[in-house]
Amino acid sequence: MIDRAIIVAICLAGAAAPALGEAVALRGARIMTADKAGTIENGTVLIDRGRIVSVGANVRVPSGASIVDVTGKTITPGFIATDSVIGMVEISGGADAAESSSRTPGITAGYDVQYAINPLSTTIPVARKGGVTRAIVMPNPGADGATFAGQAAILSLRDGVTADILPQVGAVWDMRAGAYGRGATFVQFRADIADVRRFAREPAAFTEGELVSREWSRADLEALVPIIKGEKPIAVRVDKASDILTLINVFAAEKLDLVLVGAAEGWIVAAEIARAGVPVAIDPSDNLPGDFDEIGATSDNAAKLHAAGVRLIIRGGSSAHDAGKVRYFAGMAIARGVPAEVALASVTATPAEIWGAADLGSIAAGKQADLAIWSGDPFEPATELSALYIGGAAQPLTSRQDALAARYIPAAAGKKQQE
C-alpha cells in the first residue's frame, strides 16, 4: 500500500514536470550512475528541462523544485537495447508486419532504419516496462546477399506519435560468409572501401562510372563516407574467432571503427580484441554450438572478455518483443562473473558512447534525464519498475498486453480500477 502511494506520487510529479522548466528532485534513492560517481547511497538527482542538473549525496535543491521522495528505491539510467529491431517489427513472422532489412539490392549501406520505425508499435510500451529508454536499432542484411545491411539509429522509446530518432549513428555490415565465401567477402569489402574513399575525394567518379567494385547507388556511397573517415563505427555480426581476427586486421589496415556483434567465440581471441580496442556486443545466453562458426560458444564469454579488458555491451532478446528483457541478460552476465557496475554500463553508458550519443546512458550533470526507478535490484525479476523518465518526461507504463490482461484476468482488472 505504501509502495503504491509512492508510485502514484512519482507519476504525478513526472506528469507535472515533463521537461517544461520546473525542476524535479528525486530524493533518497540508491543511484547507480553508470558514471564515474559509481553508486550513490541515499542520493538525489535533480532534473530540469529534460536534463540532469546534478546528482550526488548532497545536492542543493533550488526552491521551487518539486521534490519526489524515492527513499528505498534504486535509480539507474534507462537501459539501452543494442542490436534491436524494435519499432521496425510489430509481428516477427507471417503477418507482413515486419521490416528489418532492405528488399532491394539497389540500396544496401544506405538503407536507413529511421524510415522503418513506427513509434506507435505496441512493442515500445512493453520494452519501456523493462526500463528500456533507448534502442540501438540495427538493420539485418538485405536482398541478394548484400553485405552492407544499412544505417543504425538510436530510437527514443518515449511515448508519442512522432518518433524521436538519432539517425545514421553507424553502419552495419554482415560477412555473408555463406553466400560469398570468406575468400571473397573480405576482398569485396576492401574493394568497396577503396571505391568509397575515391568517391569521398572525387564525387564525380560516381557519375563518370569509375567506381566498379559493385553496382553502386549514390545513397550507398554517401552513407559510407563517414565510415571511411572513421567518424562512425561499423557493427559487424560475427561469431568465429578466426573471422574476428581477420576483421581486426582488415579494419586496422583500413583505419575503420569496428564494433563486434555476436562474437560467440570472442573469448578465444579476447586479448587481441582488447589490444585493438574493439568493443563487443554479446548475448550472454549464447552458449551453444549452433553451427561450426561457434563451436566455442560459452556462458563465460562475457566474463572472459571483460577480464581481458574488452569494452562490453550486453545485448539480449534481439527481437522487438523481448527488448524489455535486456536487464535479465545483464543479470545473467553478473551471475557468470561480470561485475555489476560493468554489466550496468554494458546496457547503458557503453552503447551510448560507442554510437556517439555521449549525453545518454549515465546519470551525470548535463546528460539527458533518462531514468528508471526500481523497487530494488534492477536485474532481478522480482524487482518492479516504479517510474521511467525519458528526456525528463515521465512515461506511461501500460501496454496493449495490460489492456488484454485487464479484459480477461480479474486481478489485472482490479489493478486497473485502483489506478
Place this chain on the structure above:
Amino acid sequence: MIVRACLLGVSLVIGSWLPAAAQTNAPYPSTYSPASSPPTAIVGATVLTAEGPVIDQATVFFRDGKIAAIGQGIELPADALVIDGTGKWVTPGIIDIHSHLGVFSSPGVPSMRNGNEKTGKNTAEVWAEHSLWPQDPGFEMARRGGVTTLAILPGSANLFGGRSVTVKNVPSISVQGMKFPDAPYGAKMACGENPIFYAARGNDPFTRMGNMAGFRSAFIDAQAYLEKKQKGESQKTDLRLETLAGILSGEITTHIHCYRADEMMQMIDLSREFGFQIGTFHHASEAYKIAGVLAEEGIGVATWADRWGFKLEAYDGVPLNVAALEWAGVHTMLHSDSAVLVQRLNLEAAMARSSAARVGEEISAEVAIRWITLNPAESLGIADRTGSLAPGKMADLVLWSTDPFSVYAVAEKVFVDGVTVVDRDAPADEPDSDFLLGQPVMGALK
C-alpha cells in the same frame, strides 16, 4: 524397481493428468540404469519440495538413488557424504515438458533437423526417439540449468507430428540408455498457422477448417482400427493408427501445440467428438481467455513466462498468462521449446511470478516451483517417481547457489537418481558430448 509406496498418494492429486502406464513388453525399451552413488546429504539448505511448504535449514538425504528423508534434525549414517547447503537452496530436478533437444540438435545443420517428418499432414507413425541424437551438447547445457527430465517432442509443422519420448537427462550413447523407464508415450498435435504454412508447400491442409477436417478424418480411421483391435479381430499393425488409437484409448497423452483461445475451444470439441481427454495445450498464448474452461476440463497448459508477437497467433500473449491459469486452478507448467530457454526455466518461473506480484497478487515459491517440476511430471505420467522431493522418489534434485527465482541463481550441483551429473565445485575437464570432445576450442563445457 518403481517405488509403489508413494504412487497412491500422488495419484490422488494428479487425477486426470496421469496417462496410463506404458506396456512393459513395448518395443524399444529403456535400458537406463543409474550408476551407484554414495549416500549423500545436503545439510542446512532452504528446501522447496514441490509438495509442501518451504523448509528452512533442512537436510535432504538420499541413498541408492532415492530420496530417503527430508526435514530438520535427520540423523545421518556415518558413511553419508555431507554437502554444506548453508545459504543455498534445493529443489527437485527441473522437468521440461516441451523440448526438441536431440531431434533439432546443435549444431543446427540441415542433417540434424530431425524433429519434424514434414512429409504429410499426419505422421503419427514416427517416434521422436528414433531421431534423437544423445550427443546433442544441448542436453549437457540443460543439465547445467538443473534439468533432469525432458519430454522430447516432434515439431509442429503437421497435424499429427508423431510420438514424444520422455528421457532422463543423463549422458548416454543410445537413446535407450536415457529413456525414462516405463514412461507413458505422448503424441504431438498442432493447430493453427504451422500446419497451414506446411501446406503452402503444396499440400493440404490449406486453412484452419482444413486442419479440423484432417484431425477428424484421422480419428475416424483410428476409431475403426481401435474397435477391431479391442474385439481382437486380426488386422495388419498400422503404426500411424496405433498412435491415434492410443490417444483414443487414453494410453497416449496429447501434447497439442495451440496458441489461440478459439482454436483451443475447437480442440476441446474435437476431444468430445472422439471421446479422449486432452493432456496438455502447449504455448497457449491465449489460455488466459479461457482459463475457467481449461480448469474445468482438467487440461494442462505448458507455456512461456513472456513470449509473444513472433507470429499473429501469438500476438495476444501476456506476461500474466501463467499467473491467470494458476489462479483459475489450471494445471500450469512452464516449458522451453528452446535449447536456450531450457537452461533457465527457473528464471521463466521467476518472471511469471513477478508478473503476478505486479498486479498485487503474490504467488508463492512453493506454487511456482511446481510449474517446472511436479506439474510436468504429472502430465507426463511420471509423478509417482520424480518431480518432487519425497521419500522413495528418484533423487533428481538441484542445489542452487541462491534462491532459484533469482537471476543470479546457478545450479551448483545436479543429481539424477542420486548420481552427480553437474558439480561446479569440481568441474569436469571434458565435455559429456563426444561432439565437443577434443575440439581445439571448446566453450560449451560451461
